[in-house]
Amino acid sequence: MMEKTLYTLIVHSENIAGVLNQVTAVFTRRQVNIESLNVSASSIQGIHRYTITAWSDKDTIEKIVSQIEKKVDVLQCRYFTDDEIFMQEVALYKVVTSVLIDSPAMNDIIRKYGAKLIEVNQTFSVIEKTGSTHDIMALNEELTAQGGMLQFVSSGRIAITRARIEHVNEYLEKISSQYGIKNL
Amino acid sequence: MANIITGAEALIQSLLNQGVDTAFVYPGGNIIRVFDSLFSHQSDLKQILVRHEQGATHAAQGYARISGKPGVAIVTSGPGATNTLTGISDAMLDSTPIVVIAGQVGTDALGTDAFQEIDLVGVTQPITKWSYQIRRAQDISWAVARAFYIAQSGRPGPVVLDFTKTAQNETVDYSPEKIDFVRSYIPSPEPDMSEIEAAARLIDCSTRPLVLVGHGVELGNAENELKAFIEKADAPAARTLLGLSALPSGHPLNMGMLGMHGNLAPNVMTNRCDLLIAVGMRFDDRVTSAVDSYARQAKIIHLDIDKSEFGKNVKPDVTVLGDCRRTLALITERISRTCHKEWIKEFKPLAQKEHEKVIDHAINPGEGPLLMGEVVNAIAMQAPSDAALVTDVGLNQMFAARYFKYSVPRSIITSGGLGTMGFSLPAAIGATFGDQERMVFSFQGDGGFQMNMQELGTIMETGAPVKIIVMNNSYLGNVRQWQQMMFESRYSCTHMTSPDISMIAGAYGIPFRRVMDRRELAQAISDMIAAPGAFILETIVLDEENVMPMIPGHEPVDHMIFTIDEKWR
Ligand SMILES: Cc1ncc(C[n+]2csc(CCOP(=O)(O)OP(=O)(O)O)c2C)c(N)n1
Ligand SMILES: [Mg+2]
Numbered sequence: 001m002m003e004k005t006l007y008t009l010i011v012h013s014e015n016i017a018g019v020l021n022q023v024t025a026v027f028t029r030r031q032v033n034i035e036s037l038n039v040s041a042s043s044i045q046g047i048h049r050y051t052i053t054a055w056s057d058k059d060t061i062e063k064i065v066s067q068i069e070k071k072v073d074v075l076q077c078r079y080f081t082d083d084e085i086f087m088q089e090v091a092l093y094k095v096v097t098s099v100l101i102d103s104p105a106m107n108d109i110i111r112k113y114g115a116k117l118i119e120v121n122q123t124f125s126v127i128e129k130t131g132s133t134h135d136i137m138a139l140n141e142e143l144t145a146q147g148g149m150l151q152f153v154s155s156g157r158i159a160i161t162r163a164r165i166e167h168v169n170e171y172l173e174k175i176s177s178q179y180g181i182k183n184l
Numbered sequence: 185m186a187n188i189i190t191g192a193e194a195l196i197q198s199l200l201n202q203g204v205d206t207a208f209v210y211p212g213g214n215i216i217r218v219f220d221s222l223f224s225h226q227s228d229l230k231q232i233l234v235r236h237e238q239g240a241t242h243a244a245q246g247y248a249r250i251s252g253k254p255g256v257a258i259v260t261s262g263p264g265a266t267n268t269l270t271g272i273s274d275a276m277l278d279s280t281p282i283v284v285i286a287g288q289v290g291t292d293a294l295g296t297d298a299f300q301e302i303d304l305v306g307v308t309q310p311i312t313k314w315s316y317q318i319r320r321a322q323d324i325s326w327a328v329a330r331a332f333y334i335a336q337s338g339r340p341g342p343v344v345l346d347f348t349k350t351a352q353n354e355t356v357d358y359s360p361e362k363i364d365f366v367r368s369y370i371p372s373p374e375p376d377m378s379e380i381e382a383a384a385r386l387i388d389c390s391t392r393p394l395v396l397v398g399h400g401v402e403l404g405n406a407e408n409e410l411k412a413f414i415e416k417a418d419a420p421a422a423r424t425l426l427g428l429s430a431l432p433s434g435h436p437l438n439m440g441m442l443g444m445h446g447n448l449a450p451n452v453m454t455n456r457c458d459l460l461i462a463v464g465m466r467f468d469d470r471v472t473s474a475v476d477s478y479a480r481q482a483k484i485i486h487l488d489i490d491k492s493e494f495g496k497n498v499k500p501d502v503t504v505l506g507d508c509r510r511t512l513a514l515i516t517e518r519i520s521r522t523c524h525k526e527w528i529k530e531f532k533p534l535a536q537k538e539h540e541k542v543i544d545h546a547i548n549p550g551e552g553p554l555l556m557g558e559v560v561n562a563i564a565m566q567a568p569s570d571a572a573l574v575t576d577v578g579l580n581q582m583f584a585a586r587y588f589k590y591s592v593p594r595s596i597i598t599s600g601g602l603g604t605m606g607f608s609l610p611a612a613i614g615a616t617f618g619d620q621e622r623m624v625f626s627f628q629g630d631g632g633f634q635m636n637m638q639e640l641g642t643i644m645e646t647g648a649p650v651k652i653i654v655m656n657n658s659y660l661g662n663v664r665q666w667q668q669m670m671f672e673s674r675y676s677c678t679h680m681t682s683p684d685i686s687m688i689a690g691a692y693g694i695p696f697r698r699v700m701d702r703r704e705l706a707q708a709i710s711d712m713i714a715a716p717g718a719f720i721l722e723t724i725v726l727d728e729e730n731v732m733p734m735i736p737g738h739e740p741v742d743h744m745i746f747t748i749d750e751k752w753r
Contacts, residue, residue, distance in 0.1 A: 013368065014368050017317075018305055018306075021306070021309060022310075025309070025310055029310075063492070066491055067492050069491075070491070070492045072313060072334055072366065072368065072369045073314075073369075074368055075367070075368040172367070181367075
């Protein structure tokens, strides 16, 4: 068994219904669990961008990548390790307002983690934190220890590559010159 | 000028625009409007009414495999659509271009569990190259053009169009479309010269090369390029089950078939060569057997049009991505003409050994009940040289594949990846429509015959001239063989009592002959061939015959056994 790494896949696809299913199905068939998944618009109009993280070995992840890329409506799929990307997650914590006010440590904790309050009312308050999984989980632990935690949610990872070339743009330019098509 | 027509009519015109001349069809409520349009197109679109939608998809496959053009099936929603799933899966695994058009409920009923509604796109996405729901009549022209482009370009495959009633009924100002570009899809990547050079260098260094010829050679129409390549490199070649007719049986460099029931020499030499050159094949487990001992001593060059095949099962040293018709030619230009006489000679004793231990007896037992290999061989001797072989699945398939002779491309139509029993009869019907000049032989077992024998009705009605050979061993023979080998002959649910096939043939008005005695075999075959149309030849063969040689499961490719009780040591 090869060693497992947390890989981040960035997938660009056409905005056609059903692509998400096809992408996730590749992981299922290969028996790899998706750790987190985020779908959003990309910098190119009409093209969707998926950021997917999964623990796997290099061999398996390469096969997954080429099988995703094979889907007709997928433009490109690339995989990255953490040193090749900038990444963020965002988390929200809903806590009882009285705990926030009565516990002297609360303010320090929020400040220590660079989190911020985005709602305070008589019943509850909402704290927002952007950062790594590690920091988000650590903050969750500390807040929970103070008591009064009502809800916690964290987003999937989003990531941007550190490379100086933009892989999708490069792909689009390459095929537009190859096929002599101006407006792709 | 405006051309205002219904969506149903726009579908038919779009099909005609793609050059479709034949469709295999079965009507129903949610596709009825399309059938109403078909009624006005009986002169320009041949409509073959099958007897089961599975038959429609296999017929479309047979049509596509023999002609190279996409096969078309038109069926209704719900059960009509689910009945096509086996054929679609089969086409996916065997890279066969088919377009399946299924009716669907109206858009306002979608998602309500309406009568005969199923989520066809959801169900078929994992087993198609592309699956798309047409909701508006204005999308029909585009969707059909895209479907045909995707189905037949690059590595071919099945496409499903889920055609809502709404889109069928709406009117549209129709104009034909042609699609030969989809920006997210590169069907046939440009050859990379550095890969070509690297491959040529390895080939020039090799003294013991072996070429593995797959279905991709045929799909890429690269038979001539392949021949030129192996002749210049003087490299022996072996074919996969689906690649059998990509190189004529009689070519001096043809060393036989690979895999579990393939020939001894190429399987053994796979583990003795110094270079494997795999062309348009995917290292299926039926070919490689135990992968971890597969061709460990050799360097491997893998030529394929589908990048995701590289390293999927076997790690190549050099990959050559692209259409093998072009890549083979480019490599051939760059290699030097060589001679590997000594190496080629090494195949001889192995071939001879297989003849002595297996083949001679299999095709000429002399006494006792008829054998399957004997029947196939006798037919191969009388068949026109361009005849096409369509097989079912099981022992009959392996014997037919082993003992038929292939002289022209697109001569073997068999269910390789999915191994679908019941494939042969409808696929053979489809093949007779795909090429009306060639004779089509459909080999079947007694089990597989009964899986889609309703299609005899299609033959009765259309006169499709299929020469049907049922090799009746009263067993689900292939499974029985495994039970004999691995489960101490505990024949659980593999013995099968069959109906009197002569009466079935009679009911459908198809000429029939039953042969048990080998002295009658040659004459019966010549009667079958001489018959003007379809014919059923039932041969009663040895009940417990086994197909040999064999690589027992999980053994290395070069560990072939010749008799069933032989254990590899
Ligand atoms: C649809 C389907 N069901 C089951 C099987 C498993 N199977 C493989 S070969 C075989 C036996 C085939 O029997 P028959 O058609 O009589 O051919 P024979 O092997 O006897 O020549 C079976 C059941 C299959 N391949 N396809
Ligand atoms: Mg049988």
